[in-house]
Amino acid sequence: MRAGTGEADGRTAVSYALVNMPLQMIQGPASIILxxxxxQYAGLDMVVIGILMTLLRLGDAVMDPAIGYLSDRTRLRFGRRRxxxxxxxxxxxxxVLLVFRPGPATGYVYFTASYFLLxxxxxxxxxxxxxxxxxISHDYGARNRLSTYRYIAGMAGTALFPLISFLPWLPNRAVTPEVTQLASFVAILLLGIAVPAALWLVPDPPVRATDSRSHGIRQVARDLWANRPLRRFIAMQSLTGVSSGMVTGLYYFYVSIYLGLSRDYTSVMLAVYTLSIVGSALWLRIGRIVDKHRIIALCSLFTALTNVLMYVITPGPDAFLLLLVMFSVAAIATSGAVAAQVALLADVADYGVLQSGREHPGNYFALFAFVGKAALAVGSGIGLIIAGLFGFRVEGGNGPLAMTGFFLAIxxxxxxxxxxxxALSWFFPLDxxxxxxIARRIGRRHALDLTPAPSGNGAI
Incomplete structure (x- = not known):
């Protein structure tokens, strides 16, 4: 395969995707559980942690455009992405070795510094x-497959985290600092395997003439703003990101404090991760006939359904089974949306190339990460703050007012x-x-080595 032109072979696709396994094994617990x-174990205040997490994630989001911009401008023989x-x-x-060790000696400064480094x-x-x-590819279906494989690898890495709590020498299946410490060693081992394989086997296409270092930050910003599908995409992502942040920031407390199922938490999450992998394969088949933006819309509606199911579930003997059903629906919905979003953004970036004649995909995905992290940060922080202000406490014994605020937030x-x-996703303009x-026009332009068209000439 000639990189960037069509189908990615199986070895390339798998090698590319596997990098996401250790990444998600690190990122999932860091965002949701840690x-x-x-x-719980370091005795830090919930509201303060909520504020710190908001600031840290917003700071992390600010780094995304800088890294995307620098990545696009890197001109080393080893490769700019590699x-x-x-x-x-x-x-x-x-x-990872630092942040995965919560305990009595890890105060606010330790938490902030180690989390920032991570x-x-x-x-x-x-x-x-x-x-x-x-x-790697400009093909509509190939991109969907690459994104789906990447998502499956990420979910497999995420599933490894709760599996650690099943080790025979651990006292129970609860997620504890001992579990996170062991997880850090496994994640580092996976990094040492997956990253070298990708660096060796995945092609890093050469920089084209249209992607020169003369593109300053202002020009990049103008190109991104001029891309109308990108503006719609960012609005969609922001809404779902804030929603997800509010839920994920509180659902550990929902499961362990409200429903009293802390010992069953890992079992539920393992089922969720398994169904996420199954769901991603299902959505990949559906994607052969249904466009990506429609898949994202359907998944958002399924996620809204799970929000309602969370309210229906109440503490009691049936809570575990109902929780498993609810999280199963959520897992299938999320798997389709995440994979389709990444593939759809690659199409949006191609629209920008056709419109402006300039290539800087790193900036598109940096903006994607920036908005995603900012939305999660805002959502998670707002969720924790609302719950805390209404009087919700991790010790339990929460009254009607505290639970009203908790349900409002989650x-x-x-x-x-x-x-x-x-609603925004269903009517997305790129199908x-x-x-x-777009791909054919870009291909002809590259084949003929044309001078980039003035901004706007390539719009459909």
Whole structure:
């Protein structure tokens, strides 16, 4: 296969995707579980952790455009994407060793410094790796497959985390600091396997003439703003991101404190991760006949349904089974949306190339990560703050007022945001036919070595 022109062979696709396995094994617990463990085992205040997480994630989001911009401008023989993936993976090792150790001696300064180092390292890998997808292939279906494989590898890595709690020498299946410490060693081992394989086997296409270092930050910003499908895409992502942040920031407390199922948490999450992998394969088949933006819309509606199901479930003997059903629906919905979003953004970036004549995919995926992290940060912080201000406490014994605020943050606001996002997604302007037209026009331009068209000439 000639890189960037069509189908990616199986070895290339798998080698590319596997990098996401250790990344998600690190990122999932860091975003969802670790803040709760620092509250529970380090004795840190929930509201303060909520504020710190908001600031840290917003700071992390600010780094995304910078890394995307630098990644696009890197001109080393080793490759611009390979260079950043290798550097970020190396920095991940000490960062993971530090942040995955909550305990009595880890105060606010330790939490803030170690978490910042981890987010910096993770971003140095994440942005170039996602941008790499758009350069491996320009085919509509191939991109969907690459994105789906990447998602499956990520979910497999995420599933490895709760599996650690099943080790025979651990006292129970609860997620504890001992579990996170063991997880850090497994994640580092996987980084040492997956990253070298990708650096060796995945092509890093050469920089085209249209992607020169003369493109300053202002020009890049103008190109991104001029891309109308991108503006719609960002609105969709922002709504679902805030919704997801509010839910994920509180659902550990929902399962362990409200439903009293802390010992069953890992079992539920393993089922969820398994169904996410199954769901991604299902959505990949559906994607052969249904366009990506429609898949995203359907998944947003399924996610809204899970918001309602969370309210229906109440503490009691049937809670575990109902929770398993609810999270299963959520897992299938999320698997389709995440994979389709990454593939759709690659199409949006191609629209930008046709419109402006300039290529800088790293900036598109940096913006994607920036908005995603900012939305999650805002959502997670708002969720924790609302619950805390209404008097919700991790010790339990929460009254009607505390539970009203808790449900407002974890159910009703996310429900409204998901429905609105589904409406925007359903009428997205780039479909399979238009993307094929864009790819052909870009191919002809590259084949003929044409001078880039003035801004706007390539719009469909």
């Amino acid at each position: 803040p709760s463990l620092y509250v 260079t950043w993936v290798a550097l970020g993976a190396a920095l991940c090792v000490p960062a 987010t910096l390292a993770w971003t140095m890998v994440e942005i170039p790796h996602t941008a790499w997808l758009s350069e 159910i009703w606001i996310p429900l409204a945001l998901n429905v609105l996002s589904a 399979r036919r238009r993307q094929a037209v």
